[in-house]
Amino acid sequence: MKAILSENNSELPMHRMEQSEIVAVDLFCGVGGLTYGLQSSGISVKLGVDIDPDCAYPIEQNSNATFLEADVASLDAGVINGVFENAKVSLLAGCAPCQPFSTYSRAAKQKHGDAAGENRNKDWRLVEHFATLIERVQPDLVTMENVPPLAQQPVFGLLLEKLQRYWVDWRVVECQAIGLPQTRKRLVLVASRLGPIAIPDFEKPTLTVRSVIGDLPALEAGGQDPNDPLHRASKLSPVNLARIRHSKPGGTWRDWPVDLRSSCHLKDTGATYPSVYGRMQWDAPAPTITTQCFGYGNGRFGHPEQDRAISLREASMLQGFPKDYSFLPDEKSASFDKLGRLIGNAVPVKLGQVIGELFTEHVAKIHLHS
Template sequence: MSEEPPFISAVDLFCGVGGLTHGLVRSGINVTAGVDLDPHCRYPFEANNAAPFLERDVKDLKPAELEPYLSAGKYSMLAGCAPCQPFSTYSQSGRSKKRGMDWRLVLNFGSLVADLQPDLVTMENVVQLADHEVFSEFLDSLKGYEVSWAKVECTRIGIPQSRKRLVLLASKLGGHGLDLASQFVQSPRTVRQEIGKLPAIAAGEQHPRDPLHTSSSLSETNMKRIKASKPGGTWRDWDSDLVAECHRKMTGSTYPSVYGRMEWDAPAPTITTQCFGYGNGRFGHPTQDRAISLREAAMLQTFPRNYKFLKKGEQVTFSRLGRLIGNAVPVRLGEVIGQCLIEHVHAFERGEVEVAGAGVSEQLGRLF
């Protein structure tokens, strides 16, 4: 992009360890603060992003608390990803359309937008959110904005994993350019391209120069299973004595991807909070006899290889770090969102946008 990025000040709600923030910053957006309830997010957020971490519950935030962070730039922006567990297909509660208490976080986000009236808004979430009434209520909080939303297959925008996300863009500056299709890539990135150059480690081993490049240990049985597994194959390839009892039943036969290896020259599966466990999905390394390491999981989420998750000397806790990495917004998605919004603001400054507030544009057909 030849033009200098416009001065956009953004606050990242539900910021986690900073995936969305880091991507927005890479695109040229000035993130002035991140907000999250989880204290474990503070170090990775602040160590990698030049912005303060506000340890707050978004539902308790007052608009006046955010105003100083939004007023620093020529344009203001609220961004965020409300926790998605109530809607996720990985959660039983996501299969119900009844409103749950956790869903209110989406509406809390909408209330802050309605009160603060930032120039720009972006929200990222699971695609199932679009089927729930709470999403319609969130759209109601965007009166006066041009709104565009889409279900995005992340491989289309350069993320090396099969991950579908709902992405919403809204602007008071008009509707021109609110379209992620401009950021599509010609071919998906692969597991090999993302993690193929990392040094080899064994199951249960930690690399001496990178504590996050650590793989969980395997039992004797699981070591036999992974040695019998082919990249892209399933447990159905194994000898019968290795097949878990639960998978011999009809109810278990529909889960062929557990205990699977990734393929080098294809995208990874969706990185989840349990991605460090070989038995939790297709999380086996393509060639090494182990599950992927936490560093590999982070890189498949498009975090830079040197992104800091641990303080010096801090011990690795797989469950905590797996949760932080799996719940993160992929950095590349944040970058694409930022690039799209920067191009949109440039178009506004050139006088190329129509009057805002005309309605909602749904781009499902082109982006899914």
């Protein structure tokens, strides 16, 4: 675990609070995974901000927050201050998109060279813009989650510099340890102007794929549950249908007959991608849910038992969203690509919940000792 405490923290007065009500603004809110998780812990999220207009419906349909379509890079700090005007405790959350550090982005850099690097630098600045808003707003509490490689980037050091008058703690969290059924790692940062704060060790029981999606109706590849437009699976070509029938839960493409293997699998480099075209295991966590999780060939996204990739609903539930969470007003007609992007880019709900519980307990403790 990494921690920073400002040299000036001892000079900061402990805030006295009659109530522990926390009002939050969620920047880069996406479809509301963090918002929903924070609200489930008792935090009042008043505003969600994102540049993607598709995020308006899920934020306002599933939570009590108002959505603002805006670019955080040009967002006026006065908008946030207006939300916090009567708040006893203010929380600013900012989970900037992490595409600069994704596998796809690294591959793009190798393929396209400097041009890809320039685009990544632009994306990194989203974290810098978040740091600037912290400096201008000075909320009582701050949180950020992102991919672990961010910690090695200069922009992360800049963010920590902006938090010099806060107590700060950060660490890489194994999401299966917080009760999310995924082998997902996220960098989590929390900061407080109210007093010392620390991220605890999480040791919640591991949830399995079976415990989360095991009771959903069976589907065929290309099929859809008539009662749930999101419980639908993508089609499979004849060769991929043959491949998945030879795939074992937790196995690899090496389980297939040789005539079903693609040309890349027959090369030495193919051995470095054992999870491609893989099935999940019933009694283990799922792999990290990505924006392409609906495709059998995009990772270990094959259903543990049925001959298909996981459905969009199964993907959302493995991200921690409740079974009835609504992502778009017309989910039946929405493409797999659009829904996959919204679900795969979401902050897992459980992560938002444990962060919210950490802050509510922190504020209650400050109130108890003030």
